[in-house]
Amino acid sequence: MSYLAADERYDSVIKYRRCGRSGIRLPEISLGLWHNFGGVDVLETGRAMLRYAFDNGINHFDLANNYGPPPGSAEENFGILLKKDFLPYRDELIISTKAGYLMWPGPYGEWGSRKYLIASLDQSLKRMGLDYVDIFYSHRPDPETPLEETMLALDSAVRSGKALYAGISNYPADLTKRASAILKQLGTPCLIHQPKYSMFERWVENGLLETAENEGIGIIAFSPLAQGLLTDRYLNGIPEGSRAAKSWGYLREDQVGTALEKVKKLNEIAKLRNQSLAQMAIAWLLKDQRITSVLIGASSVSQLKDNLDSTQNLEFSDEELMAIELILQS
Ligand SMILES: NC(=O)c1ccc[n+]([C@@H]2O[C@H](COP(=O)([O-])OP(=O)(O)OC[C@H]3O[C@@H](n4cnc5c(N)ncnc54)[C@H](OP(=O)(O)O)[C@@H]3O)[C@@H](O)[C@H]2O)c1
Numbered sequence: 009m010s011y012l013a014a015d016e017r018y019d020s021v022i023k024y025r026r027c028g029r030s031g032i033r034l035p036e037i038s039l040g041l042w043h044n045f046g047g048v049d050v051l052e053t054g055r056a057m058l059r060y061a062f063d064n065g066i067n068h069f070d071l072a073n074n075y076g077p078p079p080g081s082a083e084e085n086f087g088i089l090l091k092k093d094f095l096p097y098r099d100e101l102i103i104s105t106k107a108g109y110l111m112w113p114g115p116y117g118e119w120g121s122r123k124y125l126i127a128s129l130d131q132s133l134k135r136m137g138l139d140y141v142d143i144f145y146s147h148r149p150d151p152e153t154p155l156e157e158t159m160l161a162l163d164s165a166v167r168s169g170k171a172l173y174a175g176i177s178n179y180p181a182d183l184t185k186r187a188s189a190i191l192k193q194l195g196t197p198c199l200i201h202q203p204k205y206s207m208f209e210r211w212v213e214n215g216l217l218e219t220a221e222n223e224g225i226g227i228i229a230f231s232p233l234a235q236g237l238l239t240d241r242y243l244n245g246i247p248e249g250s251r252a253a254k255s256w257g258y259l260r261e262d263q264v265g266t267a268l269e270k271v272k273k274l275n276e277i278a279k280l281r282n283q284s285l286a287q288m289a290i291a292w293l294l295k296d297q298r299i300t301s302v303l304i305g306a307s308s309v310s311q312l313k314d315n316l317d318s319t320q321n322l323e324f325s326d327e328e329l330m331a332i333e334l335i336l337q338s
Contacts, residue, residue: 010093011059011092011093011094013059013062013063013097014063014064017062017063017064017065017067018065019065020064020065020316021064021065021316021317021319021320022035022036022037022064022065022066022316022319023035023036023319024036025226025297025299025300025301026226026300027199027200027226027300027301028198028199028200028220028223028224028225028226028300029224030173030197030199030224030226032102032173032199032226034068034102034226034228034300034301035065035066035067035068035301036294036301036302036319037066037290037301037302037304037315037316037318037319038066038068038069038070038102038228038301038302038303038304039057039058039061039066039068039069039070039303039304039305039306039312040069040070040071040230040303040304040305041054041069041070041071041075041082041085041086041305042070042072042075042082042305043251043257043258043305043307044057044305044306044307045075045081045082045085045086046075046076046077046078046081046082046085046256047076047077047078047081047084047085048076048077048081048256049085051085051088051089053307053308054085054089055089055092055093056309057306057308057309057312058086058089058093058094059093060309060312060313061312062094062097062101064312064316066312066316067100067101067102068101068102068103068104068301069086069101069102069103069104070104070202070228070230070303071083071086071103071104071105071106071132071136072105072106072107072108072109072145072147073105073106073107073109073111073128073131073132073147074109074110074111077256079110079111080111080131080135083105083132083135083136084135084136086103086136087135087136087137087138090136090137090138091137101142102142102143103136103138103141103142103143104141104142104143104144104145104175105129105132105136105141105143105144105145106144106145106146106147106175106177106202107124107125107128107129107132107144107145107146107147108120108145108146108147108148108150108177108178109147109148111124111128111131119148119150119152119153120146120148120149120150120153120157120158120161121150121153121157121158121161122157122158122160122161122164125146125158125161125162125165126161126164126165129141129144129165129170129171130170133170139169139170140169140170140171140172141170141171141172142171142172142173143171143172143173143174143175143199143200144162144165144166144170144171144173144174144175145174145175145176145177145200145202146158146159146161146162146175146176146177146179146187147177147178148177148178148179149176149178149179149180149183155183155186155187155190156190158187159174159187159190159191159194160190160194162174162175162176162191162196163191163194163195163196166196167196173199173200174191174196174197174198174199175198175199175200175201175202176198176200176201176202177201177202177203177230178202178203178204179201179203180215180216181214181215181216181218181219182215184198184201184216184219184220184223184225185219185223188219188223188225197224198223198225199225199226200225200226200227200228200300201216201220201225201226201227201228202227202228202229202230202303203216203227203229203230204229204230204231205227205229205230205231205232205293205299206229206231206232206233206234206238206289206293207234207238207274207289207292207332207336208234208237208238208267208270208336209231209234212227212229217296217298220298221298226300226301227298227299227300228299228300228301228302228303229293229299229301229302229303230303231303231305232289232290232293232302232303232304233286233289233290233304233305234267234289235251235257235258235259235263235305236250236251236252236259237259237263237264237267237271238271238274238285238286238289239284239285239286239289239311240275240284240285240286242264242267242268242271243268243271243272243275246261246264249307250307251307252264270335270336270338271285273335274288274289274332274335277328277331277332277335280328281321281328282321283318283321284314286311286314286315286318287314287315287317287318287320287321288318289318290302290304290315290318290319291318291319291321291322291324292324292332294318294319294322295322295323295324
């Protein structure tokens with residue numbers, strides 16, 4: 009059935025936050041296609057999620073060259089769904105992709121050389137059937153390639169019209185500052201940084217958030233639910249079909265076991281707030297205005313729906329924050 013986007017898509021609970029000091033505003037919640045959109049997944053489930061997301065104001069979809077499995081298949085599937093459903097809405101969408109991890113054999117198939125980044129972006133555009141992406145990221149810092157070369161490749165991607173903005177992901181604070189200075193000098197300021205950030209993963213609080221704010225770079229927090237740990241998914245064991253149960257899922261069973269005690273306690277606080285744990289985990293990130301967007305994953309429309317409602321209550325009392333902190337530090 010052909011798709012007609014909901015007329016009220018911008019009247020939903022989702023608001024838009026300015027991305028650093030740029031002209032772009034992003035939805036408070038964005039959808040990532042790392043899991044659940046690959047060749048091993050059901051395309052129609054992915055299609056339903058993209059439609060639901062867009063109908064409800066989530067207009068930013070995040071990809072990378074290696075998402076799948078197999079690597080590249082998430083971009084291929086996204087390309088199919090884009091063509092079927094979203095091409096009329098291209099100008100309303102922010103589509104991102106990245107390069108940094110292993111994609112093809114030999115010395116030019118990963119990391120941060122100009123050779124790899126530009127070739128990878130061309131491949132990504134082809135897989136998605138796009139002329140350009142909105143954001144092109146260096147997916148991870150490369151300790152062996154001069155930072156200038158990687159940043160120049162991002163600048164070239166933008167100047168060639170294959171990307172509209174440049175981003176970096178997984179860069180520590182000091183490298184972020186250097187990367188930002190190089191990009192500014194080149195005339196292509198860094199739009200956004202994509203770090204892992206959740207109640208369980210807080211490295212960004214040791215300097216990166218501050219650096220990004222000073223540099224005028226937005227922050228989009230990935231794996232905000234710690235891949236599903238910060239939800240009710242694993243409260244009663246590891247369900248069939250969950251990420252921890254899948255052989256290709258990045259969440260391991262032992263990680264579930266280690267986190268469970270804290271998860272149960274956090275879940276009690278979420279209940280007192282009349283939120284699901286997923287909603288509280290997202291709200292906990294969005295309470296900080298330096299966070300432009302929270303980049304979730306989902307395996308069903310009902311999860312998306314649950315997560316969207318987190319924006320209804322982003323306020324935390326001092327007591328709640330203290331209680332959460334005590335659990336996280338225990
Ligand atoms: N830049 C990077 O290096 C990098 C690395 C990783 C991810 N990312 C980006 O971040 C995106 C999100 O990462 P992520 O998928 O790890 O995020 P996440 O939001 O922490 O985890 C998503 C998983 O949590 C579970 N879930 C979501 N909502 C739920 C709910 N309401 N109730 C119960 N369970 C729920 C689902 O697990 P089930 O599948 O078990 O249902 C879902 O697949 C990726 O798609 C990608 O775009 C970037």
